[in-house]
Amino acid sequence: xxxxxxFASLTEMLASCALEPGVDAVTITTPPATRRDLVLEAxxxxxxxxxxxxxxxxxxxxxxxxxxxxxxxxxxxxxxNRRFDADxxxxxxxxxxxRLGELWRVHSRFDLDExxxxxxxxxxxxxxxxxxxxxxxxxxxxxxxxxxHAHLDHVDLPEGRTDASFVIDLQHASGVHSHVSSxxxxxxxxxxxxxYGARGSYEVTSSDVQAQAVFAGQxxxxxxxxxxxxxxxxxxxxxxxxxxxxxxxxxxxYFAFYEQFARACAGKGPAPSPADExxxxxxxxxxxxxxxxxxxxxxxGRV
Numbered sequence: 685x686x687x688x689x690x691f692a693s694l695t696e697m698l699a700s701c702a703l704e705p706g707v708d709a710v711t712i713t714t715p716p717a718t719r720r721d722l723v724l725e726a727x728x729x730x731x732x733x734x735x736x737x738x739x740x741x742x743x744x745x746x747x748x749x750x751x752x753x754x755x756x757x758x759x760x761x762x763x764x765n766r767r768f769d770a771d772x773x774x775x776x777x778x779x780x781x782x783r784l785g786e787l788w789r790v791h792s793r794f795d796l797d798e799x800x801x802x803x804x805x806x807x808x809x810x811x812x813x814x815x816x817x818x819x820x821x822x823x824x825x826x827x828x829x830x831x832x833h834a835h836l837d838h839v840d841l842p843e844g845r846t847d848a849s850f851v852i853d854l855q856h857a858s859g860v861h862s863h864v865s866s867x868x869x870x871x872x873x874x875x876x877x878x879x880y881g882a883r884g885s886y887e888v889t890s891s892d893v894q895a896q897a898v899f900a901g902q903x904x905x906x907x908x909x910x911x912x913x914x915x916x917x918x919x920x921x922x923x924x925x926x927x928x929x930x931x932x933x934x935x936x937x938y939f940a941f942y943e944q945f946a947r948a949c950a951g952k953g954p955a956p957s958p959a960d961e962x963x964x965x966x967x968x969x970x971x972x973x974x975x976x977x978x979x980x981x982x983x984x985g986r987v
Contacts, residue, residue, distance in 0.1 A: 694722050698729050707731055709949055711763070716741060716807040720749065723760070727752045732759040732949050734942075737816040739959075741807050743967040743987040750959035759948055761955045762962035763941070766817040767824050770914050770936030771890035775877050776825060777934060783924060784881025789861040790826065791879075792818050795872035802868050804843035810868055811836060811850050811969060818864040819972075820957070820965045822854055826862055828964065831855040833981045834972035839869065852972050855981075877920075886931070888920030894936045904939050912936035963987055 691697035698707055709732035712722045719735060726733045733753065739762045740746035753760035766772065779787060794814060803813060823829060837849035849867035856862065879886045893914045897904075904911040914933035922929045941956050948955035967987050975982040 694725055698726070698731065709733065709759075709945070712736060713763075715803075716812070717805075720745065723749050724752055727756050727758055727760065730756060730758060732945075734761050734763055734945060735962075736763045737820075737962070738762075738812045738966060738969070739962055740966060741812070743963050743970050746959070746963045746966045747987050750963055753959055759945070759955045760959040761945055761948075762957050762959065762965075764817065764820045764824075764957035764962070764965075765938045765941050766821055767957065768894075768937050768940055769821070769890075770893055770912050770933045771875065771877055771888050771920070772821050772825065773936060774888065774920060774931060774934045775879060775886065778886045778920070778922060778931060779825070779879065783884065783922060784879060784886060785883030786881055787826075787860050788880045788882065789863065790822065791877070792822060792862065792864045793874070793876045794818060794864075794866045795870065795874050796866070796868050797871050797873040798868050802839075802841070802846065802848055804841040804846040806844075808843075809836075809847040810866060811847050811972060814866045814868075815850055815852070815864070815969060815972075816965060818866060819852070819854070819968050820961075822856075822862040822864060823961075823965060823968070824957075826856045826858060826860045828857045829854045829968045829984050830857050831981050831983050832968060832971040832975050834975040836973070836976040837867075850972070850976075854968070884922065884924035886920055886922045888918070888931070890914050890918050890933075893933075894938055898938075904937070908939075912938075 710726050711734040712719055713736045714722060723733055723735050740749060833853040835851045836847040838845055839848045848869045851865040854862045875892050876889045891914055894912050912935045920931040922931050944956040947953045967984050971982040971984045
């Protein structure tokens with residue numbers, strides 16, 4: 685927007701008289717190394733915060749931010765926007781229908797051919813990047829995780845050694861098992877979800893429709909009702925004793941995250957992916973790193 689004011693720092697923005705009657709909330713999307721101080725600065729000023737993922741390098745560091753927000757009486761949400769992916773929302777509808785019977789396991793694979801976007805360094809790596817989303821999706825879908833077994837593949841970049849691929853097995857408290865994997869360096873670009881139950885299976889290979897639309901410069905405000913539906917040819921397949929059935933995409937809606945956050949700021953409901961849930965996701969990622977080092981199944985501790 686041509687008339688949108690631009691500030692040199694968060695401090696300058698929060699102190700500016702150009703934003704009357706003031707700042708209610710901010711979104712922090714800076715690199716992970718700078719995110720902590722900015723989140724704490726906003727919290728100290730009594731401002732609600734959406735922090736990009738991962739909002740801390742570890743679960744204990746994330747707990748510090750969650751406690752600061754709680755003490756200040758402000759909301760802190762983590763931008764786990766992929767809870768609003770079309771394929772995941774469609775899968776949730778299939779599970780809630782009960783047509784798979786007792787759920788056994790869910791497989792989630794998300795490979796990207798994006799070597800230039802792999803972040804190195806102590807706060808980088810694919811596990812903290814896309815792994816945050818994939819683990820959060822499974823926890824949102826299947827509940828808390830009690831134990832983890834993980835394998836990480838590493839590469840040496842000019843900026844340092846980092847993980848470029850992972851496979852993680854998650855044991856959920858419900859007894860359901862999930863399996864998530866991703867890579868950025870293997871020249872694959874595909875998103876697949878698969879669920880197995882006592883009465884059948886469900887599988888979908890999707891196009892990551894919202895991300896593609898955003899990268900193409902499209903705006904959901906231009907077509908709110910038509911936004912976020914995957915193409916009919918990408919419809920999932922439900923297989924049971926009754927045969928095969930195509931399951932059309934439900935709407936994916938990243939904008940719903942901010943709508944829910946705005947309502948929460950006004951005291952009209954819960955915040956999306958609050959800080960405590962972000963801490964829980966990071967506890968799983970911490971356990972995954974320990975598992976990759978030891979080669980053993982690692983329990984997910986409380987933080």
